[in-house]
Amino acid sequence: MKRHLLSAADLSRDDAELVLSTAAELRSLADRPIKKLPALRGRTVVNLFFEDSTRTRISFEAAAKRLSADVINFSAKGSSLSKGESLKDTALTLEAMGADAVVVRHGASGAPHRLAHSGWVRSSVVNAGDGTHEHPTQALLDAFTMTRHLGSLDGRRVAIVGDVLHSRVARSNALLLATLGAEVTLVAPPTLLPVGVDSWPVETSYDLDAVIPKADVVMMLRVQRERMNGGFFPTPREYSRRYGLDGRRMATLQDHTIVMHPGPMVRGMEISADVADSDRSVIVEQVTNGVAVRMAVLYLLLGGAQPVGGDE
Amino acid sequence: MCAQPAPEATPGRVVLDARDIARALTRISHEILERNKGAGDLVLLGIPSRGVPLAERIAERITSVEGYDVPTGSLDVTMYRDDLRLKPARALLHTEIPESGIDGRTVVLVDDVLFSGRTIRAALDALNDIGRPRAVRLAVLVDRGHRELPIRADFVGKNLPTSLVERVRVTLAGVDEVDAVTIHGEGDTSEPTGEAS
Structure with a gap:
């Protein structure tokens, strides 16, 4: 897999099948008494939501927590974003806090791409919906x-x-x-x-x-x-x-x-x-499956060795 | 655990053939029954990939002696490994816990090769998240030594003194072509795989 998940076109058939088979294993976690795995212990996932969302944000939050990651939720309302802070300054703040992954939803198509390729952050970027572009x-x-x-x-x-x-x-x-x-x-x-x-x-x-x-x-x-x-x-x-x-x-x-x-x-x-x-x-099943699939994505992006410096 | 068939540079030396493996598994099955005083409350959990067919074979033998089925499953330990961060993210293997669960039962973990003991440590952590067994035992086909953690097997098919540069490879019919345990020595130039951890 590449380091970021920005577009469904980034996934080769092998990548996509790996995500699906990993999700199939992770789905059984929902039936266990302890719904937690240690794979992302000590990693920080930031949910950066410039647009309203219920399902997707909660789903990413549940997925990250079930993998033992620390989750920081950052939404437009109630943060400096509503005071007019730019995407770049927000990104630099996140970088300074040491985020390992940024899950971003933005009203503008291409915002996650900008975040991933501008050099503002070193973390993996996951597109959680950008404008009318991709999800x-x-x-x-x-x-x-x-x-x-x-x-x-x-x-x-x-x-x-x-x-x-x-x-x-x-x-x-x-x-x-x-x-x-x-x-x-x-x-x-x-x-x-x-x-x-x-x-x-x-x-x-x-x-x-x-x-x-x-x-x-x-x-x-x-x-x-x-x-x-x-x-x-x-x-x-x-x-x-x-x-x-x-x-x-x-x-x-x-x-x-x-x-x-x-x-x-x-x-x-x-x-x-x-x-x-x-x-x-x-x-309703789509929502349940959403957590397993997002766990699979976060695990495959963050679970192993982090590539040092390089892009993709 | 993780005995990926590596590209073979040399055929390796056969240590156990199909009949040796069959005899070892039969003995292990009887030892488990003897130690556990029957098959009541037993659960066999194989560690993928080669541990799972071994657990199934032991279960068959126990069934033929005791006359009833022993719950058998598989336990993937990938997410609990201590070297998760050292390699790119690995694909998960299948975990299947028998419906009866493991609470209050005697769980026998089954793996092909016992080496550093790190896989078993990960398996103990994984078990901890699934339930609370009354006791946990360990059965392995081959113990090759070089432990890095205070872990030992209760049931061993064969103790195999090895040097660290050697690689032990277990193949099982069903997953591979034939039943065999082979040692690949120093002359083997193929990449060492994490097969015997």
């Missing part, structure tokens, strides 16, 4: 959840549906799933597909009903209205009718097909409540 650990936990239900992903069909334009989850998933041999189809209205999507290793479609009967996995994305400043679709109701997953559409799925959602869900918009709570939905 590699989410893609890893999604792939992990899929392999637990479907086995190998080679040749499996995955439909990623909804607001692809604003979704870092969709981009990371598309890259990682292609690496793992799955066939990804993005389904969205033309206004919500990003420019340059034709260079991604995916197919695209505007017609949800044509795609999902063949899919092994249907992943619904949240419509990110906070990132929208224009009219991407006429009305929420029309969006929901054409691109929402409801009970009627769910009935057209194959028996083994699972339904995923990276959360937070907007029930009634992209996914109806009966689908979200159905047997096919693995949405």
Whole structure:
């Protein structure tokens, strides 16, 4: 593995499979009376969150603590970040405190890359979501959840549906799933597909009903209205009718097909409540798997000898 | 532990062949039963990778003598090793604790080669996080000496005096091609692996 995890594209197939198999071993820890391993004793992991997050921050915190690392949480609200401190000065502070890994979420695409390659910090940088760019650990936990239900992903069909334009989850998933041999189809209205999507290793479609009967996995994305400043679709109701997953559409799925959602869900918009709570939905399991996958990432980045000085 | 098949420069000297290994395992099985006064409350935990098939073979022999199944599992100690920070992060091996757990039971740890004792120290720490056995015993196929910690085996297949430059390699049918214990001497130029720790 490289020293940082900034993009799902950083992972070769071997790397990705190593993370998934490590996560599979670490998942059994959740069933033990003592949910703790000593691998990262004495290491410090900083959660640097410039954007709000529940799942991801808690998940990284639980993962680091279960590996016995010391965790420092640093969020925009209630720190000098809200007084206008720059990313660079924040990074220099973290470096002075001796962080071994920085888990960063930032509203600007590319902020983790800047942090990793500017020379401000010597620690490993893990991208926990940057703008509309990437969210590699989410893609890893999604792939992990899929392999637990479907086995190998080679040749499996995955439909990623909804607001692809604003979704870092969709981009990371598309890259990682292609690496793992799955066939990804993005389904969205033309206004919500990003420019340059034709260079991604995916197919695209505007017609949800044509795609999902063949899919092994249907992943619904949240419509990110906070990132929208224009009219991407006429009305929420029309969006929901054409691109929402409801009970009627769910009935057209194959028996083994699972339904995923990276959360937070907007029930009634992209996914109806009966689908979200159905047997096919693995949405709660995704959260559980998130801790195991993030443990695997932190262990593989920090558990062994630290490369001295060098980059990647 | 960690007996990675190294690229062979020399075939090595065979110390135990398949029949020697079978006899040693049979004796160890009987010694475990004798010492434990039967197979009640026994749990066998192999240390991956070669310890696991050894634990399974011992369990088979105990079952054939006592007539009931002994819970058998595997215990990966990678995260508990004291040299974790000295090498790049290593892949984890499989841990499987029998459903009945280890609390109040006699756990027999099974490994292929006992060398520095550091693997066993790590295994004792790992056990500590899983439960509280009534007693912990250690069974190894080969004890090659050169202990670096105050640890000894309760059941030994063969004591094998070695020099530090030699490497002891255990192969087991199922994982490898044949059952054998071989010594690779000084003339062997291949990279020393961490096989006999």
